[in-house]
Amino acid sequence: MKIVVTVKHVPDTNAEKVLDPQTKRLNRSAVENVLNPFDEYAIEEALRLRDASPDTTRVTIASIAPRSGLEILRKALAMGADDAVLLSDDAIAGSDTMATAYLLALLLRHIGCDLVLSGTQSTDALNGIVPAALAELLGVPCLTFAKKLMVEGNSVEIQRETEDGYARVRAPMPALVSVTKGINEPRYPTLKGIMGAKKKEIRTLSLTDIGADPTRVGAAGSKTVVESFAAAGARAKGTVITATDPREGARRIFDFLIERKAL
């Protein structure tokens, strides 16, 4: 079984993100970039499946990113993935969700896979759309929000997280599964893993290699346009309720919440 994990190169979650007023894009060179934390759960799940059947399972990491994205691929390889592929081309800058999914679909067809694992969302753009769009373009079933994943023969079954429990969903492979944070605890790369990652293969491909139509990528090939953006307004100061009598304090908090229709 060939498992491909899609991973995104994102600005460090704790870094202050800066939007470029000219391009209306995130200035990625101004901050440290990391492996999308949500994707670490997908990598871990793929590694667990591989570790259960090491002779018949292979884990490949796939990403669309600038060449600096090689760094995050090394981290995924250090965690234990077998190899990685990076799609990098200057013409990709400015691609929206659909253009990204289009490219990922071509990339995954190019390298081939039985099971695609992804995070539920990225920490920078937070669209949470790429997995469903990718599955649609690949023409494979899409199982989202998995908090548990099992592969049996040629099918995959998940426990899909819901508000009050979970639903069991099964599909034949090839299929795509997006995993939630609750599914596992991602491993840290060991020193042996970090050293071993240096010898693992990372293929870098361009738009031509995967046969992409250049008019469908980048800002020009994207149907969505960022017209403008503005900083969020400063948060209003909170209201402090002080009372010497606890009953009186409770009553005033109650009134406050009622007034704002919170109760």
Ligand SMILES: Cc1cc2nc3c(=O)[nH]c(=O)nc-3n(C[C@H](O)[C@H](O)[C@H](O)COP(=O)(O)OP(=O)(O)OC[C@H]3O[C@@H](n4cnc5c(N)ncnc54)[C@H](O)[C@@H]3O)c2cc1C
């Ligand atoms: C300032 C700014 C404006 C933007 N404006 C728009 C806009 O107008 N319209 C629009 O559609 N998008 C816009 N984007 C989003 C941007 O182009 C996204 O990076 C892209 O659309 C992917 O969506 P996402 O990051 O939300 O992925 P999600 O759908 O949240 O990602 C889910 C999963 O998909 C996979 N994935 C996502 N991206 C990649 C990748 N590059 N390589 C490999 N796997 C990946 C990962 O497994 C990830 O966990 C904007 C971003 C910024 C910073």
